[in-house]
Amino acid sequence: MLRPLGVYAPQGDTELLARELRRAAVAPGARVLDLCSGTGALAVAAALAGARDVTAVDISLRAVLATWVNARVRGIRVRPLRGDLFSPVAGETFDVILANPPYVPSESDRLPRHGPARAWDAGTRGRAVLDRICASAPTMLASGGTLLMVQSALCDVRTTLGALQSVGMTASVVARRAEPFGPVMLARAALLEERGLARPGHRYQELVVVRADRPRRGSVHMTR
Numbered sequence: 001m002l003r004p005l006g007v008y009a010p011q012g013d014t015e016l017l018a019r020e021l022r023r024a025a026v027a028p029g030a031r032v033l034d035l036c037s038g039t040g041a042l043a044v045a046a047a048l049a050g051a052r053d054v055t056a057v058d059i060s061l062r063a064v065l066a067t068w069v070n071a072r073v074r075g076i077r078v079r080p081l082r083g084d085l086f087s088p089v090a091g092e093t094f095d096v097i098l099a100n101p102p103y104v105p106s107e108s109d110r111l112p113r114h115g116p117a118r119a120w121d122a123g124t125r126g127r128a129v130l131d132r133i134c135a136s137a138p139t140m141l142a143s144g145g146t147l148l149m150v151q152s153a154l155c156d157v158r159t160t161l162g163a164l165q166s167v168g169m170t171a172s173v174v175a176r177r178a179e180p181f182g183p184v185m186l187a188r189a190a191l192l193e194e195r196g197l198a199r200p201g202h203r204y205q206e207l208v209v210v211r212a213d214r215p216r217r218g219s220v221h222m223t224r
């Protein structure tokens with residue numbers, strides 16, 4: 001993947017979500033949204049998995065350009081859009097939404113407007129972006145559509161499941177993987193412990209993929 005300076009390098013969370021995407025089997029012709037797309041690694045994976053219509057949204061212009069190039073060099077059609085979460089695709093619906101949003105708990109609830117930290121800083125509980133996605137997912141999904149979203153267990157998976165269920169979705173954890181803290185988490189270990197988000201001396205986090213389905217009114221888009 002081409003990765004301009006400052007764009008998030010695909011890593012364990014990207015890989016775990018891509019694996020679930022493949023396992024879930026995207027129906028040919030599915031409309032897929034890669035939310036918080038970074039280099040576009042997941043958008044490309046969706047197209048390779050058979051999606052007909054792939055849109056990628058990121059707030060960073062560099063990420064949008066990277067997605068465009070990464071799709072283009074593979075001869076894949078992706079529609080890269082710049083903007084805040086669902087705003088560039090307001091009024092549309094998707095059969096599959098993939099999201100690897102920022103989820104690292106940060107010093108304050110003010111999110112960065114520029115720079116690489118925009119890819120991970122997510123407010124004091126790490127939920128600033130996760131909560132927004134959970135709230136809007138049902139209106140952005142077609143009937144029977146599926147959200148696959150990755151997060152750290154440090155930022156409360158039960159809240160994610162509850163938020164999705166409270167807006168009428170079925171939601172469960174479909175994948176987990178323990179990973180040692182990366183450089184950003186390590187630098188925040190004391191803060192995480194102070195807030196009771198990490199156990200003292202514990203330098204591992206569990207990555208979790210949540211799957212949520214909007215109740216079906218018509219055709220089947222994904223199978224497991």
Ligand SMILES: C[S@@+](CC[C@H](N)C(=O)[O-])C[C@H]1O[C@@H](n2cnc3c(N)ncnc32)[C@H](O)[C@@H]1O
Nearest residue numbers: 008010014036037038058059060084085100119
């Ligand atoms: C953890 S990275 C994931 C990148 C890519 N999906 C991957 O898995 O490699 C999160 C991405 O979210 C983007 N982002 C942060 N806040 C956003 C927002 N409000 N709307 C859209 N994108 C956002 C960042 O620019 C960054 O590219």
